[in-house]
Amino acid sequence: MSTERRLDGAQQRAEAPASPAPERTDVGLQIEHVSKDLGGRTIVDDMQLEVKAGELTCLLGPSGCGKTTTLRMIGGFLIPDRGRVLIGGNDVTKMSPDKRPTAMVFQNYALWPHMTVFKNVAFGLRLRKLPRQEVSDRVAQVLELVGLTHHVHSYPARISGGEQQRVALARALVLEPKVLLLDEPLSNLDAKLRVRVREDIREIQQRIGITTVFVTHDQDEALSISDRIAVMSGGNVEQYADARSLYREPETTFVASFVGAMNSYEATVVPGGLELPGKLVVPCDDLSATGDGTFEAGVRPEDVHVSLNGDGAPADVVREVPRGHYKEIVLNAGPNEVRAFVSADLPPAEHVRISFTRALLYRDGVLQRSSAPVSV
Ligand SMILES: Nc1ncnc2c1ncn2[C@@H]1O[C@H](COP(=O)(O)OP(=O)(O)OP(=O)(O)O)[C@@H](O)[C@H]1O
Ligand SMILES: [Mg+2]
Structure with missing residues (x-):
């Protein structure tokens, strides 16, 4: 059986983990000795990473180093061959995406073109069969958070790329995940908009204090929005540090040449x-x-x-x-x-x-x- 799971909006739900365990509030996410082989190659190799609750960590590395694969294992779209993924101290390694408290934002937004902004954002909540009023209230709240209240009735084709990306963010945040996962969320935007939207994302992330993993291969992006950056190479973390330490004290020649x-x-x-x-x-x-x-x-x-x-x-x-x-x-x-x-x-x-x-x-x-x- 393939360990890969189908991905659609319905699966981006945030629910409490099935087996309740005493939750550690300081640790948002732990990746413990995680490995994944794909197509006969080891893509992620005994990876370890701990993201503090409320922290934004960037996975930064060249194309093919295993960033998306790592993110997919955190989101539950791929199951690790070895190792564990814990969220708030709970083991979610084998939990399906709809059961784990994560939500993912993709590079291509994946908005429904035939639905208004409201319906796109409400989609996941409606699947959960929440009362109408609660859906309305939560969508209104999150649209305000991302500054899109005026576009509540617009269709995706009628709003800008930056606004579409914020709808995608709202659609993830409305599920109130414990961990927000973003895979190159800005790569479809032009250079100027990229900078503005990344600052918006950082500001919203800090305001609501959500643990976030942000994948990018753009060092400038990583250095400017992260609490900490995990520089990846060949399926592993070369160095995990804040922007200043990474720049001033690169631990390996790979990090030294990749960052700055x-x-x-x-x-x-x-x-x-x-x-x-x-x-x-x-x-x-x-x-x-x-x-x-x-x-x-x-x-x-x-x-x-x-x-x-x-x-x-x-x-x-x-x-x-x-x-x-x-x-x-x-x-x-x-x-x-x-x-x-x-x-x-x-x-x-x-x-x-x-x-x-x-x-x-x-x-x-x-x-x-x-x-x-x-x-x-
Ligand atoms: N399902 C799969 N089967 C076989 N190989 C795969 C599969 N998925 C990914 N790979 C390979 O794993 C490697 C890492 O892929 P991954 O998508 O994690 O890289 P990435 O760091 O996200 O790169 P990029 O910056 O280009 O998005 C690549 O060489 C890719 O071809
Ligand atoms: Mg990728």
């Missing part, structure tokens, strides 16, 4: 700094670790200090890209390419000096850390 821009070099630690290929010594104020031998060094472009003269390694400016209040400079430093974000006030120059204010050192792809930051 990063210069990377083979380097050795020498007195005063780092020696890069071409025997180029670049002064560095702060290293994550120290030691003999070769490291993979990661330097964020804003951690490259560029000056017109003074100390530092010589570098030639290849290109300058204005970015508004700052500019991006591409440099050649010996055989190495260096990208730097500098103040827009720095005058254009052909030859400059560079130093690093901070470098992260990796071995075998893993961040090396001394107990305290190392000054060299």
Whole structure:
């Protein structure tokens, strides 16, 4: 028998789990050692993740890394081969989607075109055979929450993409789920609307304090709306942290390169700094670790200090890209390419000096850390 379940609006219902257990209020969602094989391959591999109640976690990762598969296991549309999924401390691993307290919003909205906004949102409640008045009240409440009261009688084709996405959100929220699941909910919107709707979603999520898992492959989206971000690669979580830690302390070279821009070099630690290929010594104020031998060094472009003269390694400016209040400079430093974000006030120059204010050192792809930051 296939473990995949049919998906339709009727199944997005939020009901209390069948076997009552003392509920843990601090934990929204736990994924415990979950694995899933599909088409003869392991797609999700011994994954662990804990989302606190009321927290928004993004699953961020490249295409095919297992984000949707994970979300489908949380929503009950796929059953894990191994491991458990718990919501509020209750094991829901084998519970059908309509029995578990989750609701899902999809990329393509999946609104019924022949139903008004009201009927689309009311659909799940009507299936539950709730009294007419209660359905009306709850739909009115949730439409107010998403700012769509004026479109209650509109048909989906008559409202904008952003509004359609908010109807999809309302349709999920009206079921009062404990965990809200969103799979790339903004990918059909243009760039400007994406930013606005993601801010709306975050604002609504915080207002009602709903535990949320938001899937995206857009790092900007993840960094701007999450309490925490799980960066996934090859069916597993590489790092689970808040946006700042993820950006400043990426634990692996995969995370370092996937989240934000990063210069990377083979380097050795020498007195005063780092020696890069071409025997180029670049002064560095702060290293994550120290030691003999070769490291993979990661330097964020804003951690490259560029000056017109003074100390530092010589570098030639290849290109300058204005970015508004700052500019991006591409440099050649010996055989190495260096990208730097500098103040827009720095005058254009052909030859400059560079130093690093901070470098992260990796071995075998893993961040090396001394107990305290190392000054060299
Ligand atoms: N039913 C299935 N049978 C076989 N392979 C599958 C099935 N569903 C998904 N896969 C494979 O599992 C891998 C992960 O798929 P998944 O949809 O979880 O990725 P994703 O991280 O959501 O990617 P994207 O960002 O492109 O949506 C892919 O290689 C996909 O082809
Ligand atoms: Mg996907």
